Each structure stands twice: as C-alpha cells, then as structure tokens.
Amino acid sequence: MIDIKQFSELQKNSKNSFASQRQLMKKVMAGQTVLCTTCKQPLFLLTPTHNGAASNENLGIYCKKGCTDIQLDFV
Ligand SMILES: [Zn+2]
Incomplete structure (x- = not known):
C-alpha cells in the first residue's frame, strides 16, 4: 500500500527522470557526446x-x- 506522501515522492522522481531525459536528448541532438552511464x-x-x-x-x-534505451515518443 502506498500512502499519499510516498506517491508524491514517486511522482517527483519520475518528473526528475523526465527532465533528465530531455536534457540528454538536447545534448545528443546538439551533437555533443554523451556516454551511457x-x-x-x-x-x-x-x-x-x-x-x-x-x-x-x-x-x-x-x-x-x-x-540505454530512451524512446522519445513525447517529442
Ligand atoms: Zn550502455
């Protein structure tokens, strides 16, 4: 069972990874070399x-x- 507080933590985490994926995409599209973690x-x-x-x-x-397999279907 997930309480409200944990749920909002989860949402926060997924927002962060969404933002970092966008950052990653911008870098790769700009021709910068980004290494797989x-x-x-x-x-x-x-x-x-x-x-x-x-x-x-x-x-x-x-x-x-x-x-690393990030699908950019949100673009
Ligand atoms: Zn890799």
Whole structure:
C-alpha cells in the first residue's frame, strides 16, 4: 500500500527522470557526446526509418549495448 506522501515522492522522481531525459536528448541532438552511464559507450540518436502511421518505431536515444534505451515518443 502506498500512502499519499510516498506517491508524491514517486511522482517527483519520475518528473526528475523526465527532465533528465530531455536534457540528454538536447545534448545528443546538439551533437555533443554523451556516454551511457552503464557501459560508457557514446549514445546515439536513432530516427524512425519509416514514418507510416502503423510504425512502432520511435525517435530514441540508444547505446550500442542497449542498456540505454530512451524512446522519445513525447517529442
Ligand atoms: Zn550502455
């Protein structure tokens, strides 16, 4: 059971990670090198290869190993 206080903590945390994902996206899109926090490989921006309505592919930031996998479907 989650009480109100814990719930608002959770919301705060998810807002923080949302903000940090946006920061990350801005850096990568600006051509800056950002390293994956897990494997220390450079992150890269992946753009959808096809833009049909049925496409499940999203713009995202990924690392080679796949430990960073941020889908930017909120853009
Ligand atoms: Zn990684």
